[in-house]
Amino acid sequence: MDARVEQEELSGKRARAKAANRQAILEAARQVFARMGADAATVRDIIRETDLAAGTFYNYFRSKEEVFEALANEGVQRFRSRLASVRARATSLEAYLKAAYSAYFEFLNEENEEAIERGAPHAAMIGVRVDTPEMHAVFEEIRADFEHVAQSSGLSLSDSGFLTAAAIGIAREVGDHMLRRRPVDTAGAVEFATQLFMNGAGTLATTRKK
Amino acid sequence: MDARVEQEELSGKRARAKAANRQAILEAARQVFARMGADAATVRDIIRETDLAAGTFYNYFRSKEEVFEALANEGVQRFRSRLASVRARATSLEAYLKAAYSAYFEFLNEENEEAIERGAPHAAMIGVRVDTPEMHAVFEEIRADFEHVAQSSGLSLSDSGFLTAAAIGIAREVGDHMLRRRPVDTAGAVEFATQLFMNGAGTLATTRKK
Amino acid sequence: MDARVEQEELSGKRARAKAANRQAILEAARQVFARMGADAATVRDIIRETDLAAGTFYNYFRSKEEVFEALANEGVQRFRSRLASVRARATSLEAYLKAAYSAYFEFLNEENEEAIERGAPHAAMIGVRVDTPEMHAVFEEIRADFEHVAQSSGLSLSDSGFLTAAAIGIAREVGDHMLRRRPVDTAGAVEFATQLFMNGAGTLATTRKK
Amino acid sequence: MDARVEQEELSGKRARAKAANRQAILEAARQVFARMGADAATVRDIIRETDLAAGTFYNYFRSKEEVFEALANEGVQRFRSRLASVRARATSLEAYLKAAYSAYFEFLNEENEEAIERGAPHAAMIGVRVDTPEMHAVFEEIRADFEHVAQSSGLSLSDSGFLTAAAIGIAREVGDHMLRRRPVDTAGAVEFATQLFMNGAGTLATTRKK
DNA sequence: CATGAATGAGCATTCATTCAT
DNA sequence: GATGAATGAATGCTCATTCAT
Structure with a gap:
């Protein structure tokens, strides 16, 4: 119950956080691709430009190609x-x-x-x-x-x-x-x-x- | 005298083999690049298409990029x-x-x-x-x-x-x-x-x- | 609040695991160096003496020399x-x-x-x-x-x-x-x-x- | 017959050439070892310092260690x-x-x-x-x-x-x-x-x- | 959902050594 | 005996991806 309520309260925030993370990754990728070329870039390069953790990338994209x-x-x-x-x-x-x-x-x-x-x-x-x-x-x-x-x-x-x-x-x-x-x-x-x-x-x- | 002639004969064979190998690598690379794209291709992919050994690649090119x-x-x-x-x-x-x-x-x-x-x-x-x-x-x-x-x-x-x-x-x-x-x-x-x-x-x- | 406590518990476990891994690598290296000499030893030799994966070595040391x-x-x-x-x-x-x-x-x-x-x-x-x-x-x-x-x-x-x-x-x-x-x-x-x-x-x- | 005579004529020269090659390798090794340390040095490094071919090394020594x-x-x-x-x-x-x-x-x-x-x-x-x-x-x-x-x-x-x-x-x-x-x-x-x-x-x- | 350490497959590359010439 | 290209095992290392926390 408690958890549910909390979840619902947060849902708005979460949704916003999710969108923000997705955007952060995209923006980081854009910069990294521009800087070193999309082929040379690695998922690590992208995520490093972000304050997210490595694993988080995979909550939003399945691979570098998908970001691209x-x-x-x-x-x-x-x-x-x-x-x-x-x-x-x-x-x-x-x-x-x-x-x-x-x-x-x-x-x-x-x-x-x-x-x-x-x-x-x-x-x-x-x-x-x-x-x-x-x-x-x-x-x-x-x-x-x-x-x-x-x-x-x-x-x-x-x-x-x-x-x-x-x-x-x-x-x-x-x-x-x-x-x-x-x-x-x-x-x-x-x-x-x-x-x-x-x-x-x-x-x-x-x-x-x- | 004799030795010189012999050596030239040998070096002829060798030279031919070298040229053939170089061509083999180039041809293999052409196919591999065509099949999977130059960026996705690896040196291994190229050399695998060849009957040469892995190390031999580096007798002819310093990297995949050089072949490309x-x-x-x-x-x-x-x-x-x-x-x-x-x-x-x-x-x-x-x-x-x-x-x-x-x-x-x-x-x-x-x-x-x-x-x-x-x-x-x-x-x-x-x-x-x-x-x-x-x-x-x-x-x-x-x-x-x-x-x-x-x-x-x-x-x-x-x-x-x-x-x-x-x-x-x-x-x-x-x-x-x-x-x-x-x-x-x-x-x-x-x-x-x-x-x-x-x-x-x-x-x-x-x-x-x- | 809850989350914080939980996180600290977790990070405690993780920290302990990290320290243990570092020690495991050092101990393995000590044995390997002793057995075959530091120069002959390879990173793989060290990691093999461990139940860690090859890549894990590089989470702790940049090279064999650093372990040494x-x-x-x-x-x-x-x-x-x-x-x-x-x-x-x-x-x-x-x-x-x-x-x-x-x-x-x-x-x-x-x-x-x-x-x-x-x-x-x-x-x-x-x-x-x-x-x-x-x-x-x-x-x-x-x-x-x-x-x-x-x-x-x-x-x-x-x-x-x-x-x-x-x-x-x-x-x-x-x-x-x-x-x-x-x-x-x-x-x-x-x-x-x-x-x-x-x-x-x-x-x-x-x-x-x- | 011819070959034999030639061989005997050369034997002196050959012996000298052999000794010279051995010395050349030793001297090259000394320099290379001094420059980069015996452990880091490779047979290639040694032979490169010489005007001999790679294979020739093995006519004189079985390995780098033997030279050392x-x-x-x-x-x-x-x-x-x-x-x-x-x-x-x-x-x-x-x-x-x-x-x-x-x-x-x-x-x-x-x-x-x-x-x-x-x-x-x-x-x-x-x-x-x-x-x-x-x-x-x-x-x-x-x-x-x-x-x-x-x-x-x-x-x-x-x-x-x-x-x-x-x-x-x-x-x-x-x-x-x-x-x-x-x-x-x-x-x-x-x-x-x-x-x-x-x-x-x-x-x-x-x-x-x- | 976020985290970040562990994973292990996979890659480029080197190198001792062999061997046809 | 000399040559030097071929060999392929071995190495260091990276990286996408997973998963316990």
Whole structure:
């Protein structure tokens, strides 16, 4: 009885403590992964960054991989929610692209800012790089967006799979390249990526003066 | 005199054996990396795939990473040499792109054929995926090619860094996508990637009939 | 409240277990070192003598050397505390020597008894043989004792460093020799060493009858 | 026939080459042992210091221990031959002691000079420290010398075993101590050790002025 | 639920030794 | 007899995971 009452009284606190522990582990993992790479990191490395005991880790995750996945999904989800806003407001293909690239490049910049400042060589995009079911879902969302926008404009896309892949490829590589430049110019990257995807390299080259 | 000849004969055999062993380790590593991923793989996994003894590994490589690097460089070099032929024959930007994408997609297909058939989920491009000095060199080569071809055509590229990044991004993602389709259609991928890069998505969408 | 009490009970048990494990490792190491020599011994040899698991060793010591050192210091400290009593009661140089030699030879005998009975060829004095900072401290203690006792007697020692070295040398070699005789005669060894150090070999040789 | 003749022609050369190889290994071992300690040293370390191949080592020695023993015996033998000269010329106990201590301290100094200059922390007396049959032989030789000299002087030693042990103990510790002082004063050490052994500490202490 | 010591499988690596050449 | 690559047993050590408290 006593125990039960106590348990119920505590349940709120406990739930909060549980959530806090889970978050603590995730945050520690994020830092450790960034600092030494997810592959080199060990569960011990993560738990050491925490004030929890080794065994406690296993109350929340079954393995390092599970943490990694959780972290990755978290990242993807963050981007996905941004993409959802974009989708809602998209009118033309070009407008959609601009908004989507903008969302991605901003996201990339924000996510890496914290890590890069801390001198974290392995930072580069834990959340969005990995080949997970979540990432495939994002691919399909974008493809659907493309098709939807195209349809609205009375267009038929030749190969939406390839188009989506290309859009994503541009985002990734141009995004990485953008991060290496100082100052980081997301607006420029958005402009470039959108122009290239819409009109090709032709418009990006100018006839030289003699 | 006699001794010298004999010694050379011997060292010939030995040298051949050494080279063979090195190759055996590399080949085993390629398979192991493909099967279980380079990070999960251990030196033991590699040497087990071989009929060599554990210690022998260390006569040839100092660590798993060294094997990985050797393998990666090997792959990049193979592609680089193809790229060199392309460069030699490039006339216009479009011709260069077509040839380069063709080189890459064919390369991708060949390299992965063997691995995919063996059911190797981690196959996807050890040689060309990793972020090595070699890869940066390839990036710069392509950028230089772009600038050279542009100059020949009397054009000035707006941002050769971003352009190169975009071209590579398209290659990577469209390439991966291509591999997932059956039958693998490299020619179609080449056509798509070239068109997109040159003219943008506009030309790839057709006005729908009502 | 309850929890606190419980925790202390638990930690008590744990603490006891930890101490017991540490002792078990030390004792096992002592035996193994005695049996096969500290250099030939491996961590596995030590842990095998224990009912602990291999990894547990590293919860207590970082290496075999650390165990060795702990063991050596332990031995030296045991002897040092005996020497402290001797010092407290020393009046003349001869009295000090007698007491110190007695302390050492008894110590030597006791420490090696257990080991020799078990047929341990490498027993001979882990604790006092090695060249550690602890041993140097003992050297300096003895030298200080010499000077102090001499001063009390109104004497000035010619070379306290050499004198200390000589006293220790005699202790070591005569002590080892003593251990090889049956029955072990510590009293005789004390008498001999003291006489030799005080008066030289002259008093130990008697004129032969014709 | 041909082969035989060739072999016989070479036999001289070969014998010399064999001896040279053996010496090369011994010398390399001496250096390696001095540099890193005999226990830490490996056969590889030794052979690396040589221009011989790994396998060649085993044509001359069966193991590192055998080299060590050879080296140790060599050292003891060198000292033994000096001791033999001493013995030949010894008249009184004091004269013998003086000569023997002199022989040992000089020997110690010479053997370690080369090593210490090269910055070899592990040098300290490979040749004379170890507990080998050879060392026991030396012990017995000295004991016999003691008895012989005593007899010549019409004396009877109380306990020649302990006396010998004491003399050796003094030699060892005073010798080590001597090596630590700069400049190394072998003459002083000889004087001290002889005086102490002959007359005890009494003569080495002087009454203090009030 | 938290704790943290124990576990023991598993890994990288070294090394003495062998042996085909 | 010399060579030096191959061998594979052995070692130190780490780490994910368990479980008594």
